[in-house]
Amino acid sequence: MPKPPSEDDTDFERRLNAKLAARRAEDAKRNASPNGWALGMRYGTEFAAGVLVGAALGYGADRLFGWSPFGILAGVLLGFAAGTLNVVRAAAEVNAGQSGESSDKPQ
Amino acid sequence: MIEAAGQPVEGLDVADATNPIKQFEIHPVFNFDLNGIDLSFTNSSYFMVLSAVLVTGLLWMAMGRAALVPGRAQSVAEMLYEFVAGMIRSTTGNEGLRFFPLVFTLFTFILMGNMLGMFPYFPAPGFHGFTFTSHIIVTFALAMIVILTVMGFGIYKHGLKFFSFLFPAGVPWPLYVLLTPIELISFISRPITLGVRLFANMLAGHILLKVFAGFVVMLGAAGGGLAIAGILPFAMAVALTSLEFLVAFLQAYVFAVLTCIYLNDALHPGH
Numbered sequence: 001m002p003k004p005p006s007e008d009d010t011d012f013e014r015r016l017n018a019k020l021a022a023r024r025a026e027d028a029k030r031n032a033s034p035n036g037w038a039l040g041m042r043y044g045t046e047f048a049a050g051v052l053v054g055a056a057l058g059y060g061a062d063r064l065f066g067w068s069p070f071g072i073l074a075g076v077l078l079g080f081a082a083g084t085l086n087v088v089r090a091a092a093e094v095n096a097g098q099s100g101e102s103s104d105k106p107q
Numbered sequence: 108m109i110e111a112a113g114q115p116v117e118g119l120d121v122a123d124a125t126n127p128i129k130q131f132e133i134h135p136v137f138n139f140d141l142n143g144i145d146l147s148f149t150n151s152s153y154f155m156v157l158s159a160v161l162v163t164g165l166l167w168m169a170m171g172r173a174a175l176v177p178g179r180a181q182s183v184a185e186m187l188y189e190f191v192a193g194m195i196r197s198t199t200g201n202e203g204l205r206f207f208p209l210v211f212t213l214f215t216f217i218l219m220g221n222m223l224g225m226f227p228y229f230p231a232p233g234f235h236g237f238t239f240t241s242h243i244i245v246t247f248a249l250a251m252i253v254i255l256t257v258m259g260f261g262i263y264k265h266g267l268k269f270f271s272f273l274f275p276a277g278v279p280w281p282l283y284v285l286l287t288p289i290e291l292i293s294f295i296s297r298p299i300t301l302g303v304r305l306f307a308n309m310l311a312g313h314i315l316l317k318v319f320a321g322f323v324v325m326l327g328a329a330g331g332g333l334a335i336a337g338i339l340p341f342a343m344a345v346a347l348t349s350l351e352f353l354v355a356f357l358q359a360y361v362f363a364v365l366t367c368i369y370l371n372d373a374l375h376p377g378h
Contacts, residue, residue: 038357045304049296082292
């Protein structure tokens with residue numbers, strides 16, 4: 001015989017949900033803090049490497065073809081663009097990874 | 108400092124013990140010289156060989172008595188396999204599994220190297236620990252292995268079409284003057300980001316750890332109330348040690364994941 005949900009049952013549901021929510025928050029916190037550091041490091045190196053490679057190529061062109069100082073000027077600007085492109089791509093990868101991973105989470 | 112005979116030596120010891128970058132010194136274990144090229148077997152080489160031997164040996168032992176119902180060691184080995192295989196499958200699909208040996212080797216080698224680096228003292232020449240992944244030449248060489256594999260396989264599989272990434276589709280052609288150099292720089296910067304990230308994380312973490320550990324020694328040497336204050340950096344060093352274990356795993360994982368992502372570009376160019 002189906003029992004109507006008593007005071008006890010709803011109380012259990014409520015306590016279970018509270019426990020689950022607390023557990024999820026804890027998990028999210030544990031996952032978020034290392035990811036934040038790794039993520040910052042990732043974006044930082046992506047951008048810096050773009051600028052450095054651009055500058056190095058520009059400097060090389062200066063030395064090889066005697067374009068000084070225009071090689072390094074163009075190189076740094078293109079490197080800046082490439083670094084930005086790297087960051088955008090990295091962000092897209094990270095977002096793609098997260099949406100697949102955390103699709104069950106409310107948001 | 109210099110009044111007693113024993114004092115300067117002790118002072119030197121404290122300075123040595125608190126030097127945060129002494130741990131990165133490379134010492135030859137035995138010298139080897141090839142026509143003026145220094146090919147000495149160093150403590151760095153020692154830890155690399157040890158890492159490779161340990162990974163191979165432990166996996167060998169774990170899988171030595173391969174049972175249908177795995178024991179503890181076998182479960183760990185199988186979990187490691189499944190972990191790396193799952194990582195490759197999720198980023199490159201099933202055809203990426205042909206690169207499983209490469210990714211698995213890189214991941215376990217770096218992971219073991221990072222973890223061996225967490226030993227402050229170690230049965231090694233000089234008796235101190237060493238993290239070979241904290242040297243940029245090592246991480247850069249590992250990154251070059253990845254990028255050269257990607258380029259070699261991409262060209263072998265797709266020929267000149269592999270270079271289509273230099274000419275993004277759906278763009279009016281005059282823009283290629285600007286976009287091709289940008290894409291080229293972006294491509295060249297890949298091995299650098301790959302190598303630098305691992306190197307910088309390990310270097311920064313170990314320096315930070317040693318700086319706080321050094322405070323403990325300095326405060327302890329100062330004595331009195333300051334020695335009690337040494338508890339604070341000690342607590343910090345303990346907390347940082349656990350963080351470093353996490354970073355050691357995370358960076359090996361990140362290196363392997365990025366390897367998969369770059370391999371995916373070689374398998375499916377033009378994405």
